[in-house]
Amino acid sequence: MDQLLHWHEEDDPAVLSTVKEVLADVKQRGDEALLEYTSKFDRFSVGSVQELIIESDAIQQALERIDPKQRQALEDAAQRIAIYHKHQVQDSWRYTEEDGTVLGQKVTPLDRVGLYVPGGKAAYPSSVLMAAIPAKVAGVKEVVVVSPTPDHQVNDMVLAAAAVAGVDRVFCIGGAQAVAALAYGTETVPKVDKIVGPGNIYVATAKREVFGVVDIDMIAGPSEILIVCDGKTNPDWVAMDLFSQAEHDELAQSILISPDSEFLKRVEQSIDKLLPTMQRKDIIKTSLSGRGALIQVNNMDEAMVLVNRIAPEHLELSVEDPESLLPSIRHAGAIFMGRYTSESLGDYCAGPNHVLPTSGTARFSSPLGVYDYVKRSSIIYCTESSASRLGQIASELAHGESLEAHAKSAEYRIKAE
Template sequence: MLINRLDTSSPDFDAKLTSLLEWEGAANAEVERVVKSVLSDVRQRGDTALIEYTNRFDRRDVKRGQDLIIESAALQAALAKIPQQQVDALKQAAARIEAYHQHQVQASWQYQEADGTILGQKVTPLDRVGLYVPGGKAAYPSSILMSAIPAKVAGVEEVVLVTPTPDGITNDIVLAAAAIAGVDRVITVGGAQAVAALAYGTATVPKVDKIVGPGNIYVATAKREVFGVVDIDMIAGPSEILIVCDGKTNPDWVAMDLFSQAEHDEIAQAILLSPDREFLAAVEASIARLLPTLEREAIAAVSLRNRGALIATDTMEQALELVNRIAPEHLELSVDDPEALLPSIRHAGAIFMGRHTSESIGDYCAGPNHVLPTSGTARFSSPLGVYDYVKRSSIIYCSPEGASNLGKVASVLARGESLEAHARAAEYRIKDDE
């Protein structure tokens, strides 16, 4: 079996779909034990522990914290070293990402009431954020652009990038992306120890206000553990794509779009929904023919076999209902008029409209962020953006008249809660002549 075949008309469809969507997340007792130990160790011993873990897990021979830092000159050297075609692609993608995220900038605001009371909101960027970028199985320069550029647009003063370098080997395109994105500091650490260093601070790694970026189960668990000490973006699950097609798109295109997520790792998920059963058979044939041509065939094959599916629906409306049930990270509406379907979509991280809009365009250079909610969390969360790098403070100014007017209301409510000091503080400001 290359990929699972499901049909909404089958009596056991709901159970099969539920089983297909399940995955083992970061809740693992042994992983949690290891992570808590690492976090505590780095918190107590700082650089000493960080260096020990880095040498052990990344097979390095670091002697001092300074050896973990990649200076700005090295970033610029990497930018000069990579092929010009890659430089141009990175810069074009960066420009598009910046242009898109400029539209997300929120201004502070105020309004004044008739009695002179002023209310408002002050929007302030975070001081320092930490970006985690994996450095094991693959390099992700695109993730650096997607994480760092919105932070810079938001006005974050310092962006710190942590990325592991197993065997001390750095990746030039990753360093070049850091240079283009305006990353202020690059530190070659990874795993739970990197998350600990960002959360608590060491002599080498400055304490940040927020940690963003994907990682393995140890990184995800560490992010969950330090939440509250710092903010985090999300607990990222496996990559996902859900395609809704009316049966008129080239089946080879659809098969390759499914592969685009399945090749990430063995627990990634790729699903196709269509009311055209003959089309599903055609896509399955394309999968069989094209899968052996992939460099990452072995990974994609496991993903498709264990978590992938071609699902026959009775109608397109039923397909859209399933979209909202699944709440996918990436949703492709591969139909003639995707705009007509858009009002029916309530839950999706990113929506790719039309037959020519592949998910991979969004991953790299369309402009919207590719850091997206996974595992059904699109029901309540959003893509990474400028709004994740700012915080909002309420502004309240009372004129004497406003303090008197509002004081009467506050007094009644405070005494109703038996909080006398609250009430009296408000009552002091009520005008005597009222």
């Protein structure tokens, strides 16, 4: 099992060296460096970074250009995502003690966030919705997108999603140089408070390097699905659900757990039957053979032990009574309940966020949400009498830590008896 679950994209010294060089270059030379990297990596040249900006009017025009059915799907998904994430909004609060001490918490949205959206071979408008809408629900003032556009080919679906989600500006830049621009700011690209979104190894390494200068969401690994089935779901459905993650890339992981050995055989037959029909069959085959598994367990209790050990990104409970299993699950990014709830619905339109912890990090991490776009400030107000009472406690503790100024600062406010 340890070998099956092991995934670690080894730190590549060459990648790290390149990323550090790019970060330092953009930090020092700003727009000039961005233009050079765009010409080198994305194969087109412009005279200024201003020409790489797509403003809100042009973003909106992309929404008008796409197929009406695609627009409707984007808008329907966006509405559902917004409704779900509004339930995550936390208000500021405070309470007053008997002596007049006021304690509380002030919740404040971040000023500006940057969303990294992959470009080139892949385009993910759904990821734009998932990253931008919670930020807007949280009250973030400005949301900007950076996305590479090789050969200056801009994806209209990505722009349309940005329009629906309320993105303010799109910058046609990508790679480590885009992360650097967001982290440090340039003459044209604004510095942000947080960078969110997936990317290749250069982007992931750059995000790791700039953490602390700005906040980041996570360093995501390959996509994962774990299906627990009682043996009564259509095996074709289960096979396709396994494919839905395996088609992402060769390192994606798809695992099925069941106490029914005959069912596992039927799913294997479904895999053999359906795989040749898939457009991305080569990727799926490599993923399943390298990191996939069909696991037989003795019972559902044993299945739950494995679930918590794996701590999957996506967990499907394809069983008659998923509610009965829910209390046993401690570690999972998103839990899909019942036979009819495919993971793909969560990817696009169910409402919960599809930006989820991977590689076992669901043991301590949560899905992206409104709470990732706000910060909390503590509120403390003391009256004369409460400062005196608390000062005596603080004084004792400060002396215990040999911090004289701390002690005296509190003692000055203690009322004489």
